[in-house]
Structure formats: C-alpha cells, structure tokens
Amino acid sequence: MKLSQEEAEDVAKQLNYRHNGLVLAIAQDLNTSQVLMVAFMNEEAVRKSLTTGIMHYWSLERNRLWKKGEQSGNFQYIEEVLVDCDFDALLFKVQQIGGACHHGFFSCFHRKIMGNQFETIEAQVFDPRKVYK
Amino acid sequence: MKLSQEEAEDVAKQLNYRHNGLVLAIAQDLNTSQVLMVAFMNEEAVRKSLTTGIMHYWSLERNRLWKKGEQSGNFQYIEEVLVDCDFDALLFKVQQIGGACHHGFFSCFHRKIMGNQFETIEAQVFDPRKVYK
Numbered sequence: 123m124k125l126s127q128e129e130a131e132d133v134a135k136q137l138n139y140r141h142n143g144l145v146l147a148i149a150q151d152l153n154t155s156q157v158l159m160v161a162f163m164n165e166e167a168v169r170k171s172l173t174t175g176i177m178h179y180w181s182l183e184r185n186r187l188w189k190k191g192e193q194s195g196n197f198q199y200i201e202e203v204l205v206d207c208d209f210d211a212l213l214f215k216v217q218q219i220g221g222a223c224h225h226g227f228f229s230c231f232h233r234k235i236m237g238n239q240f241e242t243i244e245a246q247v248f249d250p251r252k253v254y255k
Numbered sequence: 256m257k258l259s260q261e262e263a264e265d266v267a268k269q270l271n272y273r274h275n276g277l278v279l280a281i282a283q284d285l286n287t288s289q290v291l292m293v294a295f296m297n298e299e300a301v302r303k304s305l306t307t308g309i310m311h312y313w314s315l316e317r318n319r320l321w322k323k324g325e326q327s328g329n330f331q332y333i334e335e336v337l338v339d340c341d342f343d344a345l346l347f348k349v350q351q352i353g354g355a356c357h358h359g360f361f362s363c364f365h366r367k368i369m370g371n372q373f374e375t376i377e378a379q380v381f382d383p384r385k386v387y388k
Contacts, residue, residue, distance in 0.1 A: 125368075125370065128371070129370050129371040136373075146279070157290065203368040204367050204376075205364065205368060205373055206293070208363070211364075213290050213364045231338065231339050232337070233340075235338060237258065
C-alpha cells in the first residue's frame, strides 16, 4: 500500500505526536497476525512509510530516521494501516521479509513469561551474525 | 494467567522502564488475534497485571494506576504474556470483555487509512453513553 505525497502529508499531520514528538507504531504480520514489534515514528517516518510502502521508524538509539531492514534486507512491506482512537498509535499490517528481530527471530516478542522465567518459544529464522556484519 | 507476588516482582524488576519510567503494553485478543490497544505500564501496573490476571495500565491522562474496565466492566483477562527483545515492551494475549475502546468498539484500532481518509471498519459492540455514566 502506497499513498501519494499529498495523501501521506494529510494523514501525517492529523496524528497526535504526543510521546515526545512521536507516535507509536506496531507492526503485525498480515498472514499470521503475529505481532512483530513496536517502536516509534516521527512525522517524517510516518510520511516515508506511507509514500514508500516500507516501514520507517524513528530510532531512539540512533536518534535518526530508520528504514527497517536497511542493513539486513528484512524489510516490512505495508499492506494496511489502522489508527487508534487517540490518533497517537498506528497499527501496520505488513509482509515481513526474513524476520523482524535483530536477534534472528521472526518476531521481537519471542519470549514468553512462564513463572518468573522468560522462555524462548520460537526458533531463529536467520543467523544474525551473517546478516549484520 | 496469574503469577505469585514473588514471580511477578521477579519479572517486573527485569524490565527496562526506559520510556519515562514506563514500558509499552500491547493487548491482543487471544481468539481473533486482533490488536486491541497499546498503552503504558509502570512497574506497579506490571506487578498488578501479573498477580491479578487482569490488565492494569498507567494512565498518562490521569497520572495514576488504571485498571482497564474499572468503570465499564470491560476487563481484559490475561491468558499469555510475551516480552520483546529489548525488555521494554510486553504483549498480552487477553480475553476482552465487551470492547476495549471507550468509543464502543472492540478494538481501539477501528479506523483504516484509505487515501487521506480514516474510515471506520468496525461496528460498535456497546453504547458508550450507557456504559460510561
């Protein structure tokens, strides 16, 4: 799904960037409905995501626009976008290439709480040492 | 799913409350896999959620612990909890009573971006005027 520059600007300016100038962005796998990750977007990341059809976040660590998959090739292609009732969070249904997690898993949510333990419930889908050099 | 006080404290203290002292909390419907909402939790809200099995958030608006459904009765019963690779976000699979959205919808993500429009794609499941008095 791609929007024109004008449409993307229209949408982006109607959101409420109330989390230190950012909105929340959840990526959900279109096919499995698995939640892949949650991160933040500034207005530019929203516009870039909507016009290119590829997820762009605002990286809190690197303090810059972050095209997801720029290093790994594990892009997230946007199929559908939902907005929440507060206009401060977006839900993107995506086609995930490879895996979303930089540790090699399909989802960043690959650990389940069992008692006081965090148990890994997924197998790796790629080897992060080969993908991130 | 409920944890003992000790287990919940163990889990809660291992999370990274890096978003102004909070972690992100996504609620996903266990049966439909629909993402219902995203909000924040402080350490107390994490402990309360895990020990009671009912979602408790930290309300940014009211600046206090918020038991979801306290007014409406639309509680979220926790069935499963996943943690992300950064330990700063939790994914709760829940049984949603009524609907999650205070506007009467099952999910807060009930508007889809179509061009530059936000189109409501769900029917209301309750009348908010009757539920919130």
